[in-house]
Amino acid sequence: MTFVQLIDCRTNRFEEMDRLLDQWVEQTRGRRTATHAVVGKDRTDTSHLVEIVEFPSYEEAVRNARLPETDRIFREMSALCQGTPTVTDLDVVRDARLNGDTARRFFEVATASDDLSPLTGLVEEDYHDHDPSNEQDVHGLDRLRRELDTWRAGFDFTFRVEDRIAQADRVCTRWSWDGIHKGDFLGLPATGNRVTMTGATILRFSTEGKIAEGWWQYDRLGLMAQLGAVEPAGR
Incomplete structure (x- = not known):
């Protein structure tokens, strides 16, 4: 304790x-x-x-x-x-790390919710997303929903949290991701392949306790290799 x-x-x-x-x-x-x-x-x-x-x-x-x-x-x-x-x-008989709880809920909604409407209570309307795999940053909650819908349409997937660190207005989550390629993803038709990734996400919170900004790092090239879209590294 x-x-x-x-x-x-x-x-x-x-x-x-x-x-x-x-x-x-x-x-x-x-x-x-x-x-x-x-x-x-x-x-x-x-x-x-x-x-x-x-x-x-x-x-x-x-x-x-x-x-x-x-x-x-x-x-x-x-x-x-x-x-x-x-x-x-x-x-200590209660330790409520509120931003950490919101970060946990964010990943749960992205994975398991029937729809993404619960994000309204978690994410600011002017959310700013940084993903080096995208040509441009994502701006706005609606754009974030569309980005997540692309992944949800392409895969049945789950996140497994490996580490979570909260400090001041930021929460860093190191995660593992497992999915089954069930539908079109970036022009690739469903393969049925089981695929995995690892990555990390840093979320910045507003003074109202909602997610205002996010930075993502993950191995998309490795993912595309598992889908057969590129040659695996080392070949």
Whole structure:
């Protein structure tokens, strides 16, 4: 279970504290178990700071606390504070990565929905799509639907998510794709061939939480070789 520590303190010497945090990051490289750290400053009281530190588990947080550098830096940070910092230990019981959930739903709709109408709630109307296999970028939700309909008419296919990473307004999905060539695709009549691809997609989200832009990388040349349209590489 993911574990989070909240470190709450007051200080007017944030620049010095920030340098101490940089020292800790450098000195514990390769040994620390913290995976994510955020420092927030109270808008109504700029001396009030909260650091949020994430760990894979409580046990990993204990290991991190036992590092000599952690103990030393915490004592030096405490000396910069007005009073002793407080530490709150939290087991994470809900972790809603909202953009990641929307990215997951996008791939589900592209694959399994009877129609693409659910995209209206997921994708901005002025969506901008970058696909190096296309001569021009796709602009607009309607164009995206037509692009997806081309694939859906040509193949029965599924995506399998291999990795998904969410950061700020972007979500990157590394995927595997399996399909059966059932209909015309780019002028190629159905072959019945079972085909596979791997690729990655980066989606950028708007402030409203909808997909605003997408970048696709995948092996279309390998796909066309499996359909018999080009010679396989190496021949």
